């Protein structure tokens with residue numbers, strides 16, 4: 001793999017920058033693989049990367065019906081945090097945050113991880129109680145989270161309006177300083193580049209249309225728009241389309257798919273130093289390195305596979321942003337877009353073997369899976385390679401919905417990302 005460094009920059013500069021290689025190959029689909037991953041989002045690519053790097057599996061295909069990173073990975077608002085309530089979730093998301101902290105070095109690719117702090121605003125007595133509970137639970141798990149008064153919140157984020165005469169005054173905030181953002185495309189590209197260098201074939205513009213099973217019920221391969229591929233292990237990492245892909249093997253998933261949208265403003269000078277989220281009035285905001293305000297909304301109320309959100313949701317969110325930070329009232333919005341998120345009944349992901357031998361599933365990240373990308377790929381690779389869950393993934397099996405052992409993060413997830 002070509003190494004990115006100051007030295008290579010100088011060397012390529014001297015030769016007119018003509019020697020840079022493409023980040024990944026465009027290989028032809030082979031007739032058989034040891035493992036096939038369905039979906040080249042961040043989670044699928046990370047899974048392939050760790051399968052190759054840590055488990056020595058080299059004959060892997062990642063099959064993507066569009067372009068890599070074109071699903072939710074390239075559409076999200078990139079909020080990263082690990083301040084979840086329950087021990088199981090805290091362990092999973094904290095595993096990811098620890099990997100984020102060294103990811104650019106690990107991949108030799110700048111994923112622009114920026115630990116600028118994520119602040120969650122409290123507007124009601126219930127919010128205060130709930131967030132303080134999170135602060136205490138997180139600290140018991142060794143995860144940083146602290147409670148701020150409205151004045152301390154404003155000191156950390158000066159554009160905030162802490163006046164008492166607005167609809168939902170800010171009564172305090174929980175701050176995770178190690179939370180922040182990363183560049184979403186760079187994460188997909190970095191993992192794709194790393195996986196490709198380890199021999200993984202990334203096949204774009206190729207849709208998986210069927211999952212073939214043998215007489216014993218085990219997976220024998222996948223049908224694709226480019227032909228049949230034999231394999232004994234399939235990892236489905238298809239986010240909003242997981243139910244569709246799993247139905248190809250005859251499995252029904254406890255998932256609902258909703259459109260979730262985001263929007264960005266015209267770019268301005270650095271004005272907003274951190275990430276701010278408000279579950280109660282349904283909005284969250286940060287500023288990208290290009291200067292755009294990145295604004296997220298809630299899901300639509302109805303299930304759909306349309307990658308477009310309803311206008312009234314965007315309006316409601318902008319209402320909230322104008323109240324939280326009135327200095328943005330006159331800014332113009334540049335564009336908006338949507339993704340399809342897969343939501344489980346307890347708002348926690350599924351990282352699991354299934355009743356079909358050789359079929360594994362990584363899904364249910366809902367509105368908040370970007371932050372988990374490195375950790376999710378890491379533990380899911382273990383699950384596939386060893387055919388047994390990684391200890392961190394063990395509570396997130398699909399069986400929890402049968403056994404009633406739910407990990408109910410609804411309060412932590414809600415609109416939050």
Ligand SMILES: Cc1cc2nc3c(=O)[nH]c(=O)nc-3n(C[C@H](O)[C@H](O)[C@H](O)COP(=O)(O)OP(=O)(O)OC[C@H]3O[C@@H](n4cnc5c(N)ncnc54)[C@H](O)[C@@H]3O)c2cc1C
Nearest residue numbers: 039041043065071072073076079208339368369370371417
């Ligand atoms: C607007 C929005 C804002 C969000 N904000 C945040 C946030 O701030 N923080 C956060 O942590 N999370 C956020 N999320 C959620 C986050 O984006 C997702 O949880 C995460 O990116 C999922 O990654 P993935 O790799 O599983 O899925 P994806 O990136 O969606 O990848 C799945 C891939 O599977 C492919 N696929 C589907 N069916 C097939 C098939 N039959 N054959 C082949 N390929 C197939 C798709 O084309 C897609 O590329 C947000 C999501 C949206 C939509």
